[in-house]
Amino acid sequence: MRKNIQKRQSGCPIAFGLDTFGDRWSLLIIREIMLRGHNTYSEFLAAEEKIATNILIDRLKHLEAENIIEKNRDPENRRSFIYTLSQKGRDLAPILLEIIIWSGAYDKRDFALRNVLEKINADRKGFEASLTSE
Amino acid sequence: MRKNIQKRQSGCPIAFGLDTFGDRWSLLIIREIMLRGHNTYSEFLAAEEKIATNILIDRLKHLEAENIIEKNRDPENRRSFIYTLSQKGRDLAPILLEIIIWSGAYDKRDFALRNVLEKINADRKGFEASLTSE
DNA sequence: ATTACACCTTGCAAAATGCAAGTTAATATT
DNA sequence: AATATTAACTTGCATTTTGCAAGGTGTAAT
Numbered sequence: 305m306r307k308n309i310q311k312r313q314s315g316c317p318i319a320f321g322l323d324t325f326g327d328r329w330s331l332l333i334i335r336e337i338m339l340r341g342h343n344t345y346s347e348f349l350a351a352e353e354k355i356a357t358n359i360l361i362d363r364l365k366h367l368e369a370e371n372i373i374e375k376n377r378d379p380e381n382r383r384s385f386i387y388t389l390s391q392k393g394r395d396l397a398p399i400l401l402e403i404i405i406w407s408g409a410y411d412k413r414d415f416a417l418r419n420v421l422e423k424i425n426a427d428r429k430g431f432e433a434s435l436t437s438e
Numbered sequence: 439m440r441k442n443i444q445k446r447q448s449g450c451p452i453a454f455g456l457d458t459f460g461d462r463w464s465l466l467i468i469r470e471i472m473l474r475g476h477n478t479y480s481e482f483l484a485a486e487e488k489i490a491t492n493i494l495i496d497r498l499k500h501l502e503a504e505n506i507i508e509k510n511r512d513p514e515n516r517r518s519f520i521y522t523l524s525q526k527g528r529d530l531a532p533i534l535l536e537i538i539i540w541s542g543a544y545d546k547r548d549f550a551l552r553n554v555l556e557k558i559n560a561d562r563k564g565f566e567a568s569l570t571s572e
Numbered sequence: 573a574t575t576a577c578a579c580c581t582t583g584c585a586a587a588a589t590g591c592a593a594g595t596t597a598a599t600a601t602t
Numbered sequence: 603a604a605t606a607t608t609a610a611c612t613t614g615c616a617t618t619t620t621g622c623a624a625g626g627t628g629t630a631a632t
Contacts, residue, residue, distance in 0.1 A: 314486045314487050316550050317542055317554075318537055318538065319466060319487060321540060322465060328460065329589095331452055332450075335452045345611080352448045361611060361612085396540060399536040403455040403456075404451045406455060406530060406533060407454040410454075414449065415451055417452070478578080480577085483578095493619090517629040
């Protein structure tokens with residue numbers, strides 16, 4: 305496991321954001337929860353990008369330590385844990401949406417979340433509210 | 439130099455964005471150009487986060503290869519190069535702004551771009567237009 | 573010709589990531 | 603009550619990326 309991600313402490317908000325979720329995997333985990341309704345370790349593992357188990361648990365612990373996600377036992381399946389977004393995590397929605405919009409403009413391939421892009425374009429505020437509210 | 443950043447090819451716009459600018463440094467270089475008006479190798483090197491020279495040149499080449507920035511000789515100082523954002527690069531502005539907004543909410547320290555955050559809050563569309571237009 | 577500046581390259585050490593296999597804890601099955 | 607299965611991890615080691623320090627190249631000023 306990584307010791308402790310190197311923080312830049314430059315006092316810049318872009319650097320702060322990158323230090324918090326700016327690695328190769330964190331935003332993909334957040335996407336799983338926010339846009340695909342996935343919320344267990346096994347579901348994250350099954351994501352098409354094939355994250356390694358040690359990296360996954362490391363990022364889940366990190367995001368939990370940063371209060372972006374919360375971990376609780378699944379009351380309906382006591383050997384499973386449910387990861388959910390905190391308000392701080394849900395507030396990342398506009399960042400994800402802007403990335404989707406940008407990629408929608410510049411990635412000419414078909415892609416899985418095209419429907420999400422269409423929903424954003426049709427009613428950004430409404431779609432965002434559906435992600436951001438409790 | 440890195441051989442060639444490993445692309446995920448998952449067909450997801452979040453993954454596409456991360457493959458393009460989702461490393462520890464690319465968005466900071468874009469911040470230098472977009473928000474601080476810096477546009478030379480030396481200016482990027484002088485940024486407070488202290489990027490290493492090999493990483494800097496690697497990212498500049500990568501961002502140029504992705505058509506996010508353009509490199510040209512400075513007509514007024516022929517031993518210098520000027521890096522500017524392409525339209526594709528300028529279109530990253532909303533993503534940077536959302537990161538700034540999010541960090542503004544959750545980073546309780548004082549930070550350098552607080553003034554930018556205030557401008558965004560006062561007139562997001564106007565501020566964004568000032569970054570995004572030619 | 574010498575110096576300085578701006579941009580880069582190179583070699584090596586340190587850290588992060590990726591891969592494969594093994595472990596633990598809760599529940600289901602025989 | 604033993605055995606198997608599922609879900610969530612852990613560990614060891616190879617590969618890749620990053621970080622650091624030093625050196626090299628092209629342009630221009632003195």
